[in-house]
Amino acid sequence: MGFQRQSESRARIENYLKRKMFPGARSPMSLCLIVVVAISVGIVHAEPSSDVELDEKAKANHRLDSLNILVYTILLSLTVLTIWSFKHRRIRYLHETGLAVIYGLIVGAIIRYASAATPYFHINVVPQNGTEAFNQSVPPDALWLRLNKTYSYVFKGEVKQEESKLIEQKATFDPEIFFNILLPPIIFNAGYSLKRKYFFRNLGAIFTYAFIGTTVSALVIGGILYGFVQLVPTTAQFTFIDTLYFGAFISATDPVTVLAVFNDLHVDVNMYALVFGESVLNDAVAIVLASAIQNFGEEKTTGSGSQVYAFWESLGVFAWTFSSSFVIGGLMGCCTALLTKFTHVRDFPLLETALFVLMSYSTFLIAEAADLTGIVAVLFCGICQAHYTYNNLSRDSRLRTKQLFELLNFLAENFIFCYIGVSMFTFPKHKFEAFFILAAFVAIIIGRAANIYPLSFLLNLGRKHKISWGFQHVLFFSGLRGAIAFALAIRNTLSIERQTLLTTTSVIVIITVIVCGGSTNQLLNWFNIPVGVDDEAECMQLHMRSADGSGADPYVEGGIPTQQDRALMARWWHKFDHRYMKPLLTHSRPTLLETLPVFLTPIARLLTTTEQLTQERVEPINTLSGEPTFSQQFDGQDHMRRV
């Protein structure tokens, strides 16, 4: 009907224009006239566009999105302010992540119980040409609904029957956000701020805990829970694959709270390296393990080959995924190093930083797109960036990158913990199984113990300086569960089993973070772990100086040989790194001209920069002897900064 009146008006104005002004329609004057007439006629005969309602709908959705994100920004602001006041008052019985969770829980409860029920308008549909028209095992990607127009609807997931509020559905995010947006900076920052010196020194122990330990704990947890669901059947039909999968991803520890306390107290650096290194690596291992187990499950469905075959194949998948992700991460790190070494992009810190960020993020994406594990790739990419690229960056970019990833890490982490809190109440797919949760708690404690104590015993057989009981206990207690486990759990909540696992994970994360987060101080006292260690303090001073721009920085010391350097692997690696990798990828001495055999001299000359030849030999601390050359180019940087 609208269209009809509209066409009338068009007809009228067309005649009008023909009669009055079409003859001279080409001259600017008449153009102006057309404008005036058009405006006046338009005002009078203006018709509403046919999609006003859709606009309204779009606007309403947008308002809700904004409201939804706003909730979290306010939550985070609150958290930040509280953290400050806690730090200000030296309060340590609750860590920031604990705070974030608690605030999240409160707000979640409010949204759940206080917000009015906004009706969520959905209708039930049936396939146009019968349910048999397509393979029923997988729902279609999209539905096309033909009304006056054809509208497309995209697959969202399985729904429980009871109605759920719109705002609740809105207070949740697409789980992919955690994986594509929030986790990468966290993990990258872990690698980028890794104290590599002590990491390499304890390489053996860390690898043992990370690889063997995580596998053991996954098996133990999976086994216990499978045993449990056999004894106490739950509504969810858990298979061994399910419980094993849970065991794998719940074994990803997140010692953020513990490490925070370590930082404040300058705890013994080896302790720090053990806890940090172990947790960083076991995240990676747990993720790969989980995907391997999933693959095992799928193998068995498709039913190709025997159990044993599938089992070994999964082992193969694990090895392949981990190693190739590792390689991708390393390669991308080296690419960035080469780019920053051989181009002069450092003249424009903004561009340099942008490039650094983009390369690092694409590492993650490449791995994910190749069906490998982005987390692992980005972790090792971060380590490479810190080890090589960092030395090629302009002083300005060093600061920028450090501070940027520090900020991103902070925001992402606290956001996730807020979200864990809120989603406990608002996420529509929670499935509580009290007994299962209890069993899971018992299981992870046993699993953690089965990881730390036996392995420490074995390690101590080979180690010069033993891992003391105190260390072992701290390691045991630092096995909190956090962001990674949650992100893995929420990633797929299509079946009731998965929903139960998500709920269990959430509860475990919340409790461990709040409870263990506060108790770390006491632990350190009980197990008298040395605190206030000089080396750490020194590091901090360096870091401080570097932070206010004078250039000295603690990250270059990574991999410098020391007497205590015990691990054979570490020593071998350091030698190779010092002779070939660093000269190739950074401006450091000795150059390849000195290290490569004579017959390769032409190549070596090609790969050696003038900066490398002009500067004197690099020492761990004053690596920035090349600075002056950079600072000459500051006006160049400055152009960029103001573009």
Next chain:
Amino acid sequence: MGFQRQSESRARIENYLKRKMFPGARSPMSLCLIVVVAISVGIVHAEPSSDVELDEKAKANHRLDSLNILVYTILLSLTVLTIWSFKHRRIRYLHETGLAVIYGLIVGAIIRYASAATPYFHINVVPQNGTEAFNQSVPPDALWLRLNKTYSYVFKGEVKQEESKLIEQKATFDPEIFFNILLPPIIFNAGYSLKRKYFFRNLGAIFTYAFIGTTVSALVIGGILYGFVQLVPTTAQFTFIDTLYFGAFISATDPVTVLAVFNDLHVDVNMYALVFGESVLNDAVAIVLASAIQNFGEEKTTGSGSQVYAFWESLGVFAWTFSSSFVIGGLMGCCTALLTKFTHVRDFPLLETALFVLMSYSTFLIAEAADLTGIVAVLFCGICQAHYTYNNLSRDSRLRTKQLFELLNFLAENFIFCYIGVSMFTFPKHKFEAFFILAAFVAIIIGRAANIYPLSFLLNLGRKHKISWGFQHVLFFSGLRGAIAFALAIRNTLSIERQTLLTTTSVIVIITVIVCGGSTNQLLNWFNIPVGVDDEAECMQLHMRSADGSGADPYVEGGIPTQQDRALMARWWHKFDHRYMKPLLTHSRPTLLETLPVFLTPIARLLTTTEQLTQERVEPINTLSGEPTFSQQFDGQDHMRRV
């Protein structure tokens, strides 16, 4: 069938456990046994979880998402490298945004024509209980499809009939991303890096161009196009509201390329202020105008009241939206200033920066959630942050915030331009109307002219130093269309009219950016605009010094009175600002104790900090006389940095 075998195995193991070990099931020993047995039995009898296919689907989607984002990260990296090499070789005939667009076009074409057609599995559905079951004017929010399980599908939009490739659908993003994620940092950075001194000095001219000018240009463009579609009917049924809406949002200029050149050449600061200020404000005006026009259209549908009533109401909407967004932005800026002034959060730059970012972003969200215009709010918030908060920040945070938003702005801007390029080929909802596009071009040129020249003439009647013809021409040519127009156009593509408008906008943006972007140099020469102005250069040195951490910075000079300060409004504002706002919101002198009347002394004392009393009077440049007190707290900052 799977379930059947599974329950068998469960029965078997239950008996087994009962017989063998239930008696002692409580002792840890037997627990371990349960584990071992469970594992072994589990391995043998493990059943695939029932939702393997769904996992597969989820994984496939995730791979595609990653691939999709990867395309853009690689595009951006390429752009960055090319920009560098261009800057390195002092090439100016093409600006970075132009580059981004071109790369985008190339990749878009490749995706469109080279990628294999991955079948996108959708089925047609009909409402379970007949089409009449619900109000047909609006499609439902969601569809529930009952198969073996119930799956929910969420509304995505209208579809054209022909099949489109999965990768294509994947290479596009939810338009809300532009509004909630990409535009805010761009606009905020515009406000945060605004040279307020010259902005205020030309306040009158800028406001005239922004408010009156944009309205004029919107009317002219809308009128011309409406006239055109009357003469040359298109398939799309354009109403006057549609064309006027187009006129409004296409009037948002984006002189990023022009300003870039200005920066490199240190063009005359008043010229810079005019172009920058006008473009920044007219974005805001255009957006509000567009929403007001939309509202006008909706008024007319709902049909409440007459044309005239609706018209005046829309004017009211415009005034209300703009002013209250302005107020929200200002208030949030002041809140941040107060927070940073009266708390010692500056002891922890990381927290401070996080707070700064969160507060600024929530400004945007608050405005959007209140159905106002976030862009306007965040713009004025940015100006306030630069004007007040910036002075309270620790030296470290000043750098962090500046560099962070600079980086975000850079990435967001180039991403949008890449996206414009790619989406030209991959966005499924493009609707080409060659003649309409041509008409639109003519219209925007006439519209821009009708904006600049008459208004400049009127302004020159009142101005001491006239706006020269050269200036006017540059203003005219700097009216490129960019990110804002595109973001507004792509926000709603539900109807064919909107799709045509989107395509037209994309084409206009691409052509103006590529063509005008390069020609700015020539323009400046032709119209002999003074370049290499000292004041600018001086600013740059300051900025430089501030950038390498010595603290001096050019942003504090904003609003300092000078002889040339002409605009009455500006003078009045400066006085008020200097006497009341700055003393209240920053640590600057004079304090409120000196400026407020005596009887308010207690309040004044309450609102005056010790820093304020202890430091000497603040001069534009050495505002950081308070630094020492900060740097004493550096170890505090450092804790944070390493958390």
